Structures are given as C-alpha cells and as structure tokens.
Amino acid sequence: MAEVIFNKLEKVYSNGFKAVHGIDLKIAEGEFMVIVGPSGCAKSTTLRMLAGLETISGGEVRIGEKIVNNLAPKERGIAMVFQNYALYPHMTVRENLAFGLKLSKMPKEQIEQQVNEAAKILELEELLDWLPRQLSGGQAQRVAVGRAIVKKPDVFLFDEPLSNLDAKLRASMRIRISDLHKQLKQSGKPATTVYVTHDQTEAMTMGDRICVMKLGHIMQVDTPDNLYHKPKNMFVAGFIGAPEMNIRASRLVDKAGQLCLSIGDEAMPLNDRLRDKAFAHLGQEVFYGIRPEFVELSDEPFAGGCCSGEMVRVENMGHEYFIYLRVADYELTARIPSDKAKPMIEKGLHRKVWFTFDMSKCHLFDAKTEQNISL
Ligand SMILES: Nc1ncnc2c1ncn2[C@@H]1O[C@H](COP(=O)(O)OP(=O)(O)OP(=O)(O)O)[C@@H](O)[C@H]1O
Ligand SMILES: [Mg+2]
Structure with missing residues (x-):
C-alpha cells in the first residue's frame, strides 16, 4: 500500500x-x-x-x-x-x-x-x-x-x-x-x-x-x-470525448444590446452564465466549444435564437446519427437520436436547417491562452 x-x-x-x-x-x-x-x-x-x-x-x-x-x-x-x-x-x-x-x-x-x-x-x-x-x-x-x-x-x-x-x-x-x-x-x-x-x-x-x-x-x-x-x-x-467537441473560432458581439457568439454571419445569444463570464472578453477572439450531443437541429428556426447551416453528411450509428453541418467556413457535428434524425434526413441532404446549442453546456476559450474562461 x-x-x-x-x-x-x-x-x-x-x-x-x-x-x-x-x-x-x-x-x-x-x-x-x-x-x-x-x-x-x-x-x-x-x-x-x-x-x-x-x-x-x-x-x-x-x-x-x-x-x-x-x-x-x-x-x-x-x-x-x-x-x-x-x-x-x-x-x-x-x-x-x-x-x-x-x-x-x-x-x-x-x-x-x-x-x-x-x-x-x-x-x-x-x-x-x-x-x-x-x-x-x-x-x-x-x-x-x-x-x-x-x-x-x-x-x-x-x-x-x-x-x-x-x-x-x-x-x-x-x-x-x-x-x-x-x-x-x-x-x-x-x-x-x-x-x-x-x-x-x-x-x-x-x-x-x-x-x-x-x-x-x-x-x-x-x-x-x-x-x-x-x-x-x-x-x-x-x-476527451468521441465524437470530438466542436471547437470553433468566434467573436463575442453585441447584437441589439445582447451579448452573442458570432457564427459565420449569424449570432447565437449567450445565456446569463456565459454572458457574465464573457463580458470581460467583449470584442475579443474566443473559441466556443459544444459537444455534438448538445447541438439541436430543426427544419424550422428555434424560438430562442439560432443559426443556420447546410446538412452535408450523415453517419448512421443505429441508435443515433452524426449529422454534419456546413456553417460558414467550417463544419459542425450534431449527434441526434435516430427517431428525431430520420424525418430530417428523409427530406434529403444539402438543404438549409437550423441549429441551436444547449448553452448550459457550451464552453468559451480564450483564443490566446486556450484556457476555458467559462468555468
Ligand atoms: N531514448 C530516447 N531518446 C530521445 N528521445 C526519446 C527517447 N525515448 C523517447 N523519446 C522522446 O520522448 C518523447 C516522449 O516519448 P514517450 O515514449 O514517453 O511517449 P508516449 O506518450 O509514451 O507515446 P506513445 O503513445 O507513442 O507510446 C517523444 O518525443 C520521444 O520521441
Ligand atoms: Mg508509450
């Protein structure tokens, strides 16, 4: 011992x-x-x-x-x-x-x-x-x-x-x-x-x-x-985690008085927790991090704020699908239960869909130090 x-x-x-x-x-x-x-x-x-x-x-x-x-x-x-x-x-x-x-x-x-x-x-x-x-x-x-x-x-x-x-x-x-x-x-x-x-x-x-x-x-x-x-x-x-967390470059932007995450030409509103953490970094380069299981997809815009992308690829895991979205100049992975994913996939690839993040699970990283600033 x-x-x-x-x-x-x-x-x-x-x-x-x-x-x-x-x-x-x-x-x-x-x-x-x-x-x-x-x-x-x-x-x-x-x-x-x-x-x-x-x-x-x-x-x-x-x-x-x-x-x-x-x-x-x-x-x-x-x-x-x-x-x-x-x-x-x-x-x-x-x-x-x-x-x-x-x-x-x-x-x-x-x-x-x-x-x-x-x-x-x-x-x-x-x-x-x-x-x-x-x-x-x-x-x-x-x-x-x-x-x-x-x-x-x-x-x-x-x-x-x-x-x-x-x-x-x-x-x-x-x-x-x-x-x-x-x-x-x-x-x-x-x-x-x-x-x-x-x-x-x-x-x-x-x-x-x-x-x-x-x-x-x-x-x-x-x-x-x-x-x-x-x-x-x-x-x-x-x-840690497979499929990997989506970690992508972004900026903290003020949109109609609300602090948001820039995603391509669009913006995703932060929640209160992230807003508090992010305030000191306004205008700075950050990376956001969201695991594929915390990305939600829909054929319609979400009420609480969302962004859009093109569905470019799907992988069938049986109980779930990995769905790849082209967003701005990068791809995002979403991990969607089969019953939800199937109806969307049946409508065909290469079309516009909307996505939002579970912001309680979203991370922000300082672009320079790579430290998590949202803990
Ligand atoms: N005898 C040696 N002389 C010089 N450099 C070495 C020597 N042995 C290992 N290294 C270097 O030390 C670093 C760490 O090697 P190490 O074998 O500990 O890595 P590891 O994490 O176990 O990798 P792996 O997952 O491939 O086993 C590597 O850059 C390797 O090239
Ligand atoms: Mg080794």
Missing part, C-alpha cells in the same frame, strides 16, 4: 531532448490513476521513471514514504505490465506465473498459494498447464497481468496493456482490470495503479482520476466527469 508522488519530475534524454517538463502529481493510496495523451506526450517516459527503468533528470519520485529516484526496480514494490508482454514460450502458464517468485527465492508452498490465488482472480485455473502458444490473445494477456498480481506489489503499472487486442477483447479486459482493482480494495489490500493509455475510452471508463498530458506537460488532473464537463483548456476539451 502506497501513495505515489511526482515532485517537479523532469526527463532530459541523452540527446538533449526534454521529454518531461517538471510535472507534479499526487496519486492516492489505492487510487486508479490513468495517464492519457497523444503519442509522444511522454506517458511511457513518465511511467518508466516511476518503475526505475529510466533515469530521472530532475525532481523526485516518491512511493510511500521513500524517495525512490536511486532505487532499482525490484526495490520499489512495483509490478509492470507492458503492451508487448512476452511469456516464456517453453513454460506452462503456471511456470510463467511462478517464475518471478522463484527468482526471489520464495518458499515453494507460498509460490503455489500465490499462483493459485492469481489464477482464480483472473480465471486462469483451467489454463495452468497450457503453453503460451495454445492461448488466445486475451488469455495470454491475462497471464501477463497474472505475473504482475502474484508479486503482490504496492503499485501496479500498466503501459498500454490492451493495445494489441481487438476491440471486443479490449472491452472485456478493461472490465477485468477494473474489477481486479476493486477486489483488491475490498479485500483490504488496495493497490495503487498507474495505467497509461492513448485511448480516451479506456481512460474514462477505468480511471478514478485521469491525468491528461501534452508534450511532457500535465494539462489537467481530474475525475472523468470533470474532464468531460469542465475541461480547463481547449486541449483537454478536444481530447
């Missing part, structure tokens, strides 16, 4: 490239923290510094009471699962699970007990005498997770462990790993978990909290709900 703390953590590679720029992060004991961000944002570098697989150029890493900067991986109380896990091909599942424990000279009975325990949690009992080549991708990945569990670490580290699996298996492994974390917590042996992924669905569904990174900086650390509804900046707003 241990909390994990990064204090001004830095990484400069030997070629002089600064990959991690002095990040601060506190992960509570037993917390499931997901680190997410696009390729190259230094997720793996950060995790590898925590694991002791990469030297630390500045700042410190703490696990529990200890500063671990100069400790070897095996002295840190961690276990790590990688994307490209390699099982020993000539050893059975049981032998693969036991291997690390044998090396540490654990008594035989205890090894057997810990292997059986891990096999039970991961439903590997039937497979204990199989060889890796007889396993499916999902089963093999469970063995890889099992090898981490048997060590009973204080901290679990995962680096994109599911990336090699197909979508269905990924979904079921996601649930298994989450369940495992909950089981350990309920049994009174919570394991702090740091899980790296570039997949925002994994991040949203698994994390107690999520740390969003960009180019070696932390952009926001928050609960999934807060990242989704209260993104602190444009990067987080655009990264």
